[in-house]
Amino acid sequence: MSLYLPVICGVIALFFAFGLSKGISKESSGNDRMKEIAAYIHEGAMAFLIREYKYLLIFIIIVTIVVGVLIDYKTAICFICGAIFSILAGFFGMRVATKANVRTAEAARHGQKKALKIAFSGGAVMGMCVVGLGIIGLSILYLGFDKNVSFISGFGLGASSIALFARVGGGIYTKAADVGADLVGKVEAGIPEDDPRNPAVIADNVGDNVGDVAGMGADLFESYVGSIISALTLGAFIFTDSPTKVMFPLMLASLGIIASIVGILFASNSKNNNPQKTLNTGTYIAGAVVVIGTGILSNNIFGNFRVFGSIIAGLIVGMLIGKITEIYTSYDYKSVKKIADQSETGAATTIISGLAVGMYSTMIPILFIAVGVLVAFYIMGGANNVSMGLYGISLAAVGMLSTTGITVAVDAYGPIADNAGGIAEMSELPSSVREITDKLDSVGNTTAAIGKGFAIGSAALTALALFASYAKATNLSKIDLLNPVTLVGLLVGAMLPFLFGALTMESVGKAANEMIEEVRRQFKSIPGIMEGKSKPDYKKCVDISTAAALKEMILPGIIAITAPILMGMLLGVEALGGMIGGAVAAGVLMAIFMANAGGAWDNAKKYIESGENGGKGSNAHKAAVVGDTVGDPFKDTSGPAMNILIKLMTIVSLVFASVIANHGGILLNLLK
Numbered sequence: 001m002s003l004y005l006p007v008i009c010g011v012i013a014l015f016f017a018f019g020l021s022k023g024i025s026k027e028s029s030g031n032d033r034m035k036e037i038a039a040y041i042h043e044g045a046m047a048f049l050i051r052e053y054k055y056l057l058i059f060i061i062i063v064t065i066v067v068g069v070l071i072d073y074k075t076a077i078c079f080i081c082g083a084i085f086s087i088l089a090g091f092f093g094m095r096v097a098t099k100a101n102v103r104t105a106e107a108a109r110h111g112q113k114k115a116l117k118i119a120f121s122g123g124a125v126m127g128m129c130v131v132g133l134g135i136i137g138l139s140i141l142y143l144g145f146d147k148n149v150s151f152i153s154g155f156g157l158g159a160s161s162i163a164l165f166a167r168v169g170g171g172i173y174t175k176a177a178d179v180g181a182d183l184v185g186k187v188e189a190g191i192p193e194d195d196p197r198n199p200a201v202i203a204d205n206v207g208d209n210v211g212d213v214a215g216m217g218a219d220l221f222e223s224y225v226g227s228i229i230s231a232l233t234l235g236a237f238i239f240t241d242s243p244t245k246v247m248f249p250l251m252l253a254s255l256g257i258i259a260s261i262v263g264i265l266f267a268s269n270s271k272n273n274n275p276q277k278t279l280n281t282g283t284y285i286a287g288a289v290v291v292i293g294t295g296i297l298s299n300n301i302f303g304n305f306r307v308f309g310s311i312i313a314g315l316i317v318g319m320l321i322g323k324i325t326e327i328y329t330s331y332d333y334k335s336v337k338k339i340a341d342q343s344e345t346g347a348a349t350t351i352i353s354g355l356a357v358g359m360y361s362t363m364i365p366i367l368f369i370a371v372g373v374l375v376a377f378y379i380m381g382g383a384n385n386v387s388m389g390l391y392g393i394s395l396a397a398v399g400m401l402s403t404t405g406i407t408v409a410v411d412a413y414g415p416i417a418d419n420a421g422g423i424a425e426m427s428e429l430p431s432s433v434r435e436i437t438d439k440l441d442s443v444g445n446t447t448a449a450i451g452k453g454f455a456i457g458s459a460a461l462t463a464l465a466l467f468a469s470y471a472k473a474t475n476l477s478k479i480d481l482l483n484p485v486t487l488v489g490l491l492v493g494a495m496l497p498f499l500f501g502a503l504t505m506e507s508v509g510k511a512a513n514e515m516i517e518e519v520r521r522q523f524k525s526i527p528g529i530m531e532g533k534s535k536p537d538y539k540k541c542v543d544i545s546t547a548a549a550l551k552e553m554i555l556p557g558i559i560a561i562t563a564p565i566l567m568g569m570l571l572g573v574e575a576l577g578g579m580i581g582g583a584v585a586a587g588v589l590m591a592i593f594m595a596n597a598g599g600a601w602d603n604a605k606k607y608i609e610s611g612e613n614g615g616k617g618s619n620a621h622k623a624a625v626v627g628d629t630v631g632d633p634f635k636d637t638s639g640p641a642m643n644i645l646i647k648l649m650t651i652v653s654l655v656f657a658s659v660i661a662n663h664g665g666i667l668l669n670l671l672k
Contacts, residue, residue, distance in 0.1 A: 005250075005251060006135050006247075006250040006253065006254045007136055007143075008254075009254035009257045009258065010131070010133070010136035011136065012261070013129075013132030013260075013405065014128065014136075016128050016261055017128035017132065020124055020125050020128070021096045023121060024100050024121055024125075025099060027103040027106070027118060028107075029099075029102045029103055030102055030103075030105060031427065033426075033428075034106065037196075037422075037423050037426050038101060038423060040202045040538060041098055041101065041202060041205045041209070041423075042098040044202060044206035044542045045209040045210055045214075046098070047542075047546070048206065048210050049214065051546060052550060053087060056083070056087070056162060059165070060079075060083050063079060063161065064079055067154060067655070070656070071658065071659065074151040075153070075655065077141075077151075078141050078151050078152050078153070078154030078157075079154040079157050079158040081137050081155055081158065082154065082155035082156060082160075082162075082225065083158035083162050085133045085134065085136075085159070086159045086163060088133055089129045089130050089217050090162075090213075090214035090217050090221075092125065092126075093217045093412065094210065094213045094217075096125040097123070097125075097213045097416050098209055098419075100125075100416045101119075101419035101423060102420070103118050104118045104119040104122070104416055105427070105429065105437060108424065108429075109433050111436075112436045112440070113273070115420065115436055115437070116275050116278065116440060119417045119444075120264075120268060120409060120413045122413070123409040123411065123414075123416060124268075124409035124412075126213060126217045126409065127260065127404065127407070128260075128409075129217070130217050130404060130408050131253070131405040131408075132257070134159075134224045134225045134253075135228075135254065135257065137155060138155060138225055138229070138232075138250065142247075147243055147246070150236075152233075153229055153233065153654045154655060156225055156229045156466075156651045156654075156655075157652060159222040159225050159226070160226065160647055160648040160651050161648065162218055162222075163221065163648075164556070164557050164560055164641065164644045166215045166218035166219075167211075167215040167216075167218060167219050167640055167644050168504055168553040168556050168637070169210075169549040169550060169553035170211035170214055170215030170549070171633070171636050171640065172511055172553060172637055173206070173210050173211060173546065173549035174204070174206075174210060174211030174212065174545075174636055174637075175211070175508045175512065175633045175636055176508055176512045176514075176515050176544070176545045176549070177203035177206070177541065178207060178629075179508065180200045180203075180512050180515030180516045180518070180519050182628065183625075184198075184200070185197075185198040185201070187622060187625055187626070189523060191530075192425065194421060194422035194425035195425065195426075196425070196532075196536075197529055199518065199523075199536035199541050201536075202538040202541065202542060203515070203541040203542045203545045204422070205418075205422045205423075206542060206545070208415040208418050209415060211637075212412070212414065212415040212636065213415050213416075215640070216408070216411055216451065216455075216640070217408060217412065219640060219644055220401075220407070220455060220458075223401055223404075223458045223462050223647065224253075224401050224404045226647050226651060227249075227398045227401050227465060228398060229466070229651075230397065230468070231248075231391065232246060232249055232250070233469040233472070233473075234390055234391045234394050234465070234468060235249065235391060237387065237472050238388065238391055244301060245302065248297075248298075248301055249394075249395065252311065252399070253398065255293040255294065256401075256403050256404065257405055259285075259286040259287070259290045259293065259402070259406075260286050260403050260409075262286060262289050263283060263406040264282060264286075264405070264406055264409055267279055267281065267283075267406075270282070275439065275440055276446065279410045279413070283407070284319075286403045286405075287319060290311075294307075294308050294312070294402075298311070306379055306381070306392075309379040309380075310375070310392035310396050310399070311395050311399030313372045313375040313396050313399070314372060314397055314398070314399035314400035315399045315400055315403075317368050317369060317371070317396070317457060318399075318401075318454050318458065321365045321368055321453045321456070321457040322450040323450075324364050324365055324368070324453065325595075325596060325599070326446055326450055328600060329445075329446065329602075330446045330603060331603045331610075335357045335361075336357075336603045337604075337607065338353060339354050339600055340607045340613045340620065341613065343604065343608065343620040343621075343624045344613055344614070344619070344623075345623075347622075347623040347626035347627065350624055351626070351627055351630055354597050354600055354631060357596065358592075358597025358598075358634075359593055359597075361596035361600075362589050362596075365456070365457065365592055366588070366589070368457075369461070369588070372396055372461070373396070373461070373464065377390070380395075387472075390465070390468035393461065393465050393468065394461075394468065397458060397464075400457060400461060401458050407451060407454055408451075411450075413444055413447060414445060414448040414451075415444070415448075417437060418444060420437045420440070421434060421437035421438055421440075421441050424437050442603075445599065445603055445606065446603070448599075452595040452599070452635065452639065452640060453596070455643050456591045456642075456643055459588065459643035459644075459647055460584065460646075462650075463580075463588075463646045463647050463649075463650045466653075466654055467580050467584070467650050470576075470653045471577065473658065474573045474657050474660065474661045476577055479574060479578055480574070483574065485572070485574065485578075486575055486578040487578065488571065488578070489567055489571060489574070489576060489582065491582060492563075493578060493582025493583035493584075493586070493649075494582035494583065495586075496559070496582075496583050496645070497583060497586045497587040497590045497591075497642055497646075498586070498590070499559070500559065500560065500641065503556045503559075504556055504637050504641055505634075505638050507548070507552035507553075509633075510548065511544070511548030511552065515541060522536055556641070560644075560648045560649060560652075561648065561652055564576055564652045564653045564656075568653065568664045570666055570667040571664075571665060571667060571668050572665030572668050573660055573661055573664060575665075575668070576653055576664070580646075580649060583646050583649050584650075587643075587645055587646040588642070590642050593639075594638055594642070595635050595640065597631060598631035598632065598634035598635025598636065598639060601627040601630065601631030604627060604628070605621070608620055
């Protein structure tokens, strides 16, 4: 029975998601104008996904052939499954999110609690699809291939590849539209956010879904399965005589699904009027269930509480990073207020202050991650048994991600609330409705920032655990930094996040420039648009974001996948190890810096819009809008993509470990 428990829990998660989806569908979607706008958003989002998946189909076919030829057909099958399951998680989650947005707006006409419940239920569908599909896919492949873990790294490769394209493509889409809508609409034309006269407003709302729902879901799907794969792989090396111990990460993930459902049900039915406290309490309850269940589970399977200690270390670090992220990005704290104060002297000081906040924000999370790694390593006896210590780190990653179901739900709730506000504005609903959706959206900004912090922390631990699996697969016992070949790998690896960030930032800039020119053109050439007598050409702006995202996502994706293979084939196993180390260190720091700087700029703008530092329309507000615009690609494109970059590089290294170990170091051999 225990062998099939993960599959059963995965099915429960999907049925729970289906029930939430049916409940959302039964709610009223408002008047005809609201339905019309919601249809624009839904059709734009689904059209983008379908076009993106057509591009990705070519990629999936090519990589399947390469993996099948160079490695084996079973790994290739796992790759296909990982890619398809990642696509399905994003597709189902976004489909429901684009239904929940209009229903949240309509519910806000009747009060905040109902609006919060619908928006959160929409996010919970995404969360349950991520964990349900993830654990079902891994469990079936693990059991189907006779508990041989050597093939399932292909599942992680499929999930990581799709996640990268979904995050980068979705991020470019949403920020091109957002930047264009803000700079021309709010700064130049002086019209409100989500004003129906703005041609980019529909593209902006579509972008919230393709970037912050589908992209974010694919990101955490990849982290979730990657952490389980690393723990399964290391467990298979260590517990050769105990399949139950090898399966422990799957059982822990199963416990996390049940805990997430408990937390979601509590938050959905909470009587608390504070949305932030409601969502936080649901998350803490899920964490408490995991803590209790893990203690029982680890003692029954391992006969001690060492495993429990490693898992709790990961869970605590994840929650602490989330809290630190909130402190640096919420306007309830001084960092964001300081940026708002600096905005009174212009855009330059706004940007300088935000950059400083982002840099400061790297220190404490890195220290927490370091402590978590050390605790997880040594509590498992790493001083005497390095393999067990590394296994402890992998379990810390699984522990941190055990409550992914509710973490994704809280994160995906934000874009739904944001869309609801846009629909309320465009439908000219009473100001009381917009006040409710704005409050929910403000909380959503903070939960999204917390989600990004959580994703970064989990990426660091998952990458370290996958790196340990790579070292085991290639018999790499140590990395010598005095070896110039290793040092070259380290430097190149540290450079890649900067190159990756530059490419994605530049892509947003190019796409945003095209969007800005189009919005300006429509304001000038369409008679009566500013008076509200003529309808903007929303479709043209949607097409610009779609084309730019699909075009610009290709090069970063190719670099992330090919760089580790080239390094390993040219300079060998140890050089690739150095490359991964450099990429993880630089990538985690860049991810924290960019995500938190962007979140702080965003909430500094919202803080001013709430009436502080001169309020809307003031010089401080205009400067804050510029800061927010700079921060948009920081927090929603380049920053989040760093997580996937470092995990994708490590999973590619693990999948191709045997090829690199047997045939790598071609250039090194020639030099010798």
